[in-house]
Amino acid sequence: MGIKKDLSIDFLGVRCENPFFLSSSPVGSNYEMVAKAFESGWGGVYYKTIGIFVADECSPRFDHVKKEGMPWLGFKNMEQISDKPTEVNFDNMYKLKKAYPEKIMVASIMGSNEQEWRQLAKMCDEVGVDLIEGNFSCPQMTSHAMGSDVGTNPDLVRAYSKAVAETTKIPFIAKMTPNITDMCIPAIAAMEGGAKGISAINTVKSITNIDLENMTAMPVVNGKSSISGYSGAAVKPIALRFIAQMLQHEKLRNVPMSGIGGIETWRDSLEFLLLGCRNLQVTTSVMQYGYRIVEDMSNGLMHWMDERGYDKLDDFVGKALDNIIPAEDLNRDFKILPDFDNEKCVGCGRCYVSCFDAGHQAIDWNADKRRPELNEKCVGCHLCLNVCPVADCIMPGEVKWKDGRQQTDIILKKNYE
Amino acid sequence: MSKVIKSTFISEAVEGFTPRTAMEEASRCLLCHDAPCSKGCPAGTDPGKFIRSIRFRNVKGAAETIRENNILGGSCARVCPYDRLCEEACSRCGIDRPIEIGKLQRFAIEQEEALNMTVLKAPEVKKEAKVACVGSGPASLACAAKLAMEGYEVTIYEAEEKAGGVLTYGIAPARLPQHVVDHDIETVKNLGVKFVFNTRVGKDITLEKLQEDYAAIFVGAGLWLEKLPEIPGVELPGVMAAADFLKKARKSEGTYNPGRRVIVIGGGNVAMDSAVSAKLLGAEKVDIYYRRTIEEAPADMAEFQYVLSLGISITTNFAPAEVLGTDKVEAMKFKGRDGESEAKVAVDTVIFAIGQGAEDMGSIAPFALNEKGLIVVDYSCKTSVDGIFAGGDVTLGGKTVVEAVASGKIAAVGMMNYLAQKEVN
Numbered sequence: 001m002g003i004k005k006d007l008s009i010d011f012l013g014v015r016c017e018n019p020f021f022l023s024s025s026p027v028g029s030n031y032e033m034v035a036k037a038f039e040s041g042w043g044g045v046y047y048k049t050i051g052i053f054v055a056d057e058c059s060p061r062f063d064h065v066k067k068e069g070m071p072w073l074g075f076k077n078m079e080q081i082s083d084k085p086t087e088v089n090f091d092n093m094y095k096l097k098k099a100y101p102e103k104i105m106v107a108s109i110m111g112s113n114e115q116e117w118r119q120l121a122k123m124c125d126e127v128g129v130d131l132i133e134g135n136f137s138c139p140q141m142t143s144h145a146m147g148s149d150v151g152t153n154p155d156l157v158r159a160y161s162k163a164v165a166e167t168t169k170i171p172f173i174a175k176m177t178p179n180i181t182d183m184c185i186p187a188i189a190a191m192e193g194g195a196k197g198i199s200a201i202n203t204v205k206s207i208t209n210i211d212l213e214n215m216t217a218m219p220v221v222n223g224k225s226s227i228s229g230y231s232g233a234a235v236k237p238i239a240l241r242f243i244a245q246m247l248q249h250e251k252l253r254n255v256p257m258s259g260i261g262g263i264e265t266w267r268d269s270l271e272f273l274l275l276g277c278r279n280l281q282v283t284t285s286v287m288q289y290g291y292r293i294v295e296d297m298s299n300g301l302m303h304w305m306d307e308r309g310y311d312k313l314d315d316f317v318g319k320a321l322d323n324i325i326p327a328e329d330l331n332r333d334f335k336i337l338p339d340f341d342n343e344k345c346v347g348c349g350r351c352y353v354s355c356f357d358a359g360h361q362a363i364d365w366n367a368d369k370r371r372p373e374l375n376e377k378c379v380g381c382h383l384c385l386n387v388c389p390v391a392d393c394i395m396p397g398e399v400k401w402k403d404g405r406q407q408t409d410i411i412l413k414k415n416y417e
Numbered sequence: 418m419s420k421v422i423k424s425t426f427i428s429e430a431v432e433g434f435t436p437r438t439a440m441e442e443a444s445r446c447l448l449c450h451d452a453p454c455s456k457g458c459p460a461g462t463d464p465g466k467f468i469r470s471i472r473f474r475n476v477k478g479a480a481e482t483i484r485e486n487n488i489l490g491g492s493c494a495r496v497c498p499y500d501r502l503c504e505e506a507c508s509r510c511g512i513d514r515p516i517e518i519g520k521l522q523r524f525a526i527e528q529e530e531a532l533n534m535t536v537l538k539a540p541e542v543k544k545e546a547k548v549a550c551v552g553s554g555p556a557s558l559a560c561a562a563k564l565a566m567e568g569y570e571v572t573i574y575e576a577e578e579k580a581g582g583v584l585t586y587g588i589a590p591a592r593l594p595q596h597v598v599d600h601d602i603e604t605v606k607n608l609g610v611k612f613v614f615n616t617r618v619g620k621d622i623t624l625e626k627l628q629e630d631y632a633a634i635f636v637g638a639g640l641w642l643e644k645l646p647e648i649p650g651v652e653l654p655g656v657m658a659a660a661d662f663l664k665k666a667r668k669s670e671g672t673y674n675p676g677r678r679v680i681v682i683g684g685g686n687v688a689m690d691s692a693v694s695a696k697l698l699g700a701e702k703v704d705i706y707y708r709r710t711i712e713e714a715p716a717d718m719a720e721f722q723y724v725l726s727l728g729i730s731i732t733t734n735f736a737p738a739e740v741l742g743t744d745k746v747e748a749m750k751f752k753g754r755d756g757e758s759e760a761k762v763a764v765d766t767v768i769f770a771i772g773q774g775a776e777d778m779g780s781i782a783p784f785a786l787n788e789k790g791l792i793v794v795d796y797s798c799k800t801s802v803d804g805i806f807a808g809g810d811v812t813l814g815g816k817t818v819v820e821a822v823a824s825g826k827i828a829a830v831g832m833m834n835y836l837a838q839k840e841v842n
Binding site: 068352 | 438443447448449450453472508510
């Protein structure tokens with residue numbers, strides 16, 4: 001028997017069997033897809049955004065960023081909201097909820113004015129979805145009355161959130177765009193309007209690659225291209241930052257948060273949970289690998305919980321949040337010198353090259369032995385540790401206190417993957 | 418049942434990289450400071466630099482680096498003993514396994530060809546001095562290319578009908594396909610080097626005649642004297658020397674019939690090539706016999722492994738004692754190294770790959786020769802005869818292609834210094 005742990009969690013008063021949801025995107029566009037996703041183990045789905053507006057799509061519509069041999073570090077998508085008739089989508093959601101009552105159905109909606117937002121909210125109410133997400137953030141809409149152009153305008157976010165909250169009792173989640181300096185402003189506006197939760201982040205406006213054949217961006221649509229949303233592993237750091245900033249804001253401190261951005265593994269999922277997310281949304285990695293990735297997300301998370309002795313997600317949700325502090329509050333009284341393991345060292349000299357060209361010339365190169373030798377110029381930046389290709393070869397070593405500074409017990413990282 | 422590789426004489430033993438798999442492999446490279454692999458190449462091909470070019474999406478730059486340093490970059494990519502040169506030096510060995518440097522080199526040269534690149538160009542203005550090379554093997558080609566790039570007009574005299582020497586006539590095409598050799602030779606021809614075929618120096622044309630027409634001469638005649646052991650029955654039909662067998666096989670383009678049961682005697686790469694060729698030409702049963710152990714054998718481990726993967730057997734510690742038969746070979750008799758064991762094996766063809774010697778170099782010019790008949794040269798590849806330089810196997814003995822390239826390059830420098838001193842420009 002494999003490991004079994006309780007991954008259920010309450011999100012906006014809705015009991016979810018696990019926090020793993022498909023985000024509103026191509027991966028949850030119709031009945032068959034969502035049914036298969038539910039059978040694969042996803043706890044719920046944010047059904048692909050429905051509007052009164054029906055999208056007219058271009059072809060092709062995707063591109064990806066690779067580095068060395070690694071594809072899909074980042075992914076670009078030009079698809080807008082659903083291209084199916086509004087009624088068909090609501091009918092699908094109704095049937096799915098009937099067929100899979102224990103799974104959570106979230107309707108993602110997008111109107112172009114207050115009246116449309118009310119109309120859509122009413123339809124959600126009639127169908128009986130569990131939650132509603134307001135898409136204030138799609139960056140590739142062909143109308144400026146919708147998408148991220150709305151999400152960067154706090155007054156519109158507040159007004160549309162209010163329109164939904166006044167129409168239905170179903171909890172409303174406002175989905176944020178990262179194409180903004182301070183996400184707290186629209187998030188607070190959404191809460192003021194009556195939203196009960198926040199989800200972040202939607203995709204980042206991007207040009208992934210310039211095509212040398214046609215002198216335009218990718219993907220090439222009849223010799224032209226457009227700016228559109230970037231997602232996948234490359235945006236995870238941006239997502240985590242926005243989420244941490246919101247959850248640390250005094251007005252958003254306990255807002256139920258759904259984390260989105262580059263989640264592929266249990267480890268990524270856990271990082272969002274540790275910042276305080278109670279729900280997780282995934283698209284890009286499903287586009288690359290399929291619904292089955294949820295198996296290793298949940299199993300891997302259970303094994304980690306087992307190792308740490310946790311029985312439920314609430315035991316550790318938000319555990320890392322308070323350890324992220326302003327730069328001015330960090331202890332700057334010491335430096336940690338790197339420790340070189342000459343047995344493990346393979347003599348590639350990458351630490352030497354990077355320290356000289358980008359650090360502080362603190363490593364001398366012993367050409368005969370092909371080994372690095374640390375000199376007194378080291379500032380403890382650990383660039384060498386970051387470039388070393390050998391596991392556990394360069395590790396944190398001696399702690400040196402700056403002159404005249406108070407020595408205290410300090411906490412060190414000991415394990416690098 | 419073991420899964421034995423079934424192949425044909427002219428199909429390649431190893432698949433090359435695609436742009437994607439090449440990038441994956443290049444990404445494994447640690448991009449070392451002062452790269453040990455680059456120090457490990459006798460010809461100075463500089464893998465550290467060309468792998469970095471592949472990694473940073475500059476495959477044309479990679480091809481340039483290879484070609485500029487090693488005119489036979491394509492052939493060397495196939496036949497170099499990497500496991501004891503650049504790949505042995507690879508720092509990645511300390512983590513898991515070395516970068517597949519030879520395969521990356523092959524990829525860059527294949528791209529050079531696919532992209533129609535012309536990396537090397539000879540100067541328009543030619544020098545006054547003309548130079549001749551004797552033989553068109555690796556050493557001569559490397560020497561000729563280097564001189565041509567410096568503006569010398571070079572003519573290569575070749576006894577056979579095709580250029581390449583050992584590359585064209587002495588290696589199994591599974592390991593070194595002819596099109597790879599031809600592409601390398603094309604780059605030499607593009608430098609303006611002229612080739613005169615079917616002309617054996619010392620027989621069809623005298624060295625004195627060459628000395629009249631050329632200010633300096635390079636001799637890269639190779640080792641083509643076939644060696645057979647002095648044992649009874651060696652004169653019987655069905656007994657061949659490896660060089661003769663490989664040449665016949667290559668010239669036939671895969672139609673040569675090696676016989677049903679073949680024994681190859683020897684433990685070097687030529688023995689491996691002969692056994693592979695015999696098997697791929699259709700011999701039912703091919704067995705290698707070697708008088709010492711595998712550990713003592715000069716062949717590369719990769720070649721032993723390939724031989725085994727084709728279902729060829731290797732018997733060690735047995736030396737040939739007698740060839741048995743009346744009108745032709747019928748059996749081979751071996752004596753064990755232990756002095757007690759004996760074996761008698763029925764066979765149709767026996768191929769001796771027990772080393773090759775230099776032909777009578779004294780018939781070309783009054784060179785100082787060593788006891789093996791190899792031409793004696795100094796550090797600059799200069800022979801005892803004024804104006805004549807030599808390199809490759811005819812001075813080194815049976816070494817690798819890459820070492821022959823290195824000696825051809827050294828000789829070219831020696832010849833330029835010689836011509837400068839004589840003030841022939």
